[in-house]
Amino acid sequence: MKKIGSAFAYYLGVTMCNIKMALLTIVEYPSNILGWVISNPIQFLLGFATIKFVVEQFGGINGWSYGQLAFLYGISVLSHAFSMIFFVQGWFMGFFVIEGEFDRFLTRPLSVLYQFFFTNINVFGFTDLIPGILVFLYGCAKTGFSFTASNMVGIMALLIGATLIRGGIYILLGTTSFWTKSANDFGQFVQEIFDKTTMYPLSMYPEAMQLILTFLIPIGWVSFYPVSELMGIETAFSAGGMGVWITLGVGIVTMIAAGLVFRIGLRRYESAGN
Amino acid sequence: MITVRDLYKEYRVTERGRGLGGTLKALFKQEEKIIKAVNGLDFYVGKGEIVGFIGPNGSGKSTTIKMMTGILAPTSGEVLIDGRNITRYRKEAVRDIGVVFGQRTQLNWDLRLEESFELLRHIYRIEKKDYRETLEVMDSILGVGELLNKPVRQMSLGQRVKGDLTAAMLHSPKVLFLDEPTIGLDVGSKYALRKFIKEINAIKGTTVILTTHDLGDIQELCERLIIINGGVMMEDGNLSEIVERIAPYRTLAVEYYDAVVPEHAKAEILSVSDNVVRYKFMKADMTAAELIRDLSELYPIKDVGIEEAGIDDIIRIAYEMKK
């Protein structure tokens, strides 16, 4: 226990140092900041405005009211934002494989995956948090979701789980580069799929696709199932009030699986000839 | 300190088409070409040695260094750093090593040098006091103190290499690996680098393994040479012994008063320019004194110069070896 504690303190110390360096790097390139702070939130708020338009036209989506949709959308954007902060590097794993960029991580006494994500921690990701929080709070107000202690803990478990699911999938996709030896540029593509399947009720989609996104790729657990339960909406799954915890569990399992596959992939790492 | 046992490395180069189709195909159908980069190396390096690791381009030097530093997993065989298998116990074993690749940097390009050092101080859990001390030593050897506040991207190559050398020494590693550290450096930086290697070896007893194309580096630094070609060991031993064995000859340059070209049965004429004739002879056949005596009986000699048989010949032979 003491050993785990000191290991945690150690990684925390290194992480703080990495965050400081990330902030210093931003200061070096101040012109980038404006773009991020303005364009990212606007993109998501526009997306939300589209939902409002659809709901006003049709009176709801698959039995979801406007407030419930806002809640779902908010959770989706929040978990997206956290995954952008901590795991967006996964999108560029192929580049690291091909250019031999893992070399310097391998010669240091730290987990390679940890260094990969935290050396370039993306503090800009917080700009996506802003629209996420706004829409989420709006949804809470509309649906009367109250901030009791157990609700708060549940939302935290949900967000952590959802972020881990997204991050784990980024890693799994990025890791294919160890086998293909090419830089698969899947980032935008994957984000689009995540957006389309986690911002709106999954029940909109054909049943076959729902099955795939529940069992094969656990995207349904990022937002749809746990939020349905919190909102009291019936789904094919009844999680017995444990929806958010299942999400957390699925997130942890996905991340562990991703870590194991990464380890296997790393054994195939060949650096780069000079 | 370092044990390399029966070490092999094969690279798998997948040949694939372009685009998504090619990528998918590569994922399922492996059309691989195998490159055997290292083919059964065995050696031991003791504490405090400075070893020159040389061989022609593509002979597997960098591949071997990458296996010794935990970057690449060997196809078979093993590398022990101070008794620890670096592939299996990477996180523990790399604490004992420092690594600098001449063409790459571990420094953060966008930030001041000191910021990168600060991160390393956390990563290696270096006490502030030890950190200051090491930095002072490095400053006295390399003059790195004045660079601490400089953004790395604004540095010259020489300054950046100094930064990387210091970064690699912050945690006082037992072994330092340098792959082509002098490549592209100006004379002053090269000199500083050699001084650095000699001093850390003398002061801290650091074991150093370096690859280089530079004759001066080897001449000044290495007592021991390991020469590889095609991933196979060609020579391993004392520098002067290897010279003796591979290039057991000397060159004598003789300047005459006139433009004459006297010959000698046991010496080969390498070149003639103006009144100077250069003779190559085997050390085993005769001494330089004997050659001079014989030649002076034919024509009066104005001046002579002996070129001690050549590390440069060794390097040339090593680097020109056919694959």
Ligand SMILES: Nc1ncnc2c1ncn2[C@@H]1O[C@H](COP(=O)(O)OP(=O)(O)O)[C@@H](O)[C@H]1O
């Ligand atoms: N990452 C790599 N992928 C595939 N082949 C490589 C890679 N790195 C080196 N090689 C090949 O392995 C052989 C040895 O290369 P290397 O170890 O870099 O030699 P050296 O450092 O002595 O020049 C060469 O044929 C080289 O082309």
Ligand SMILES: [Mg+2]
């Ligand atoms: Mg090389």
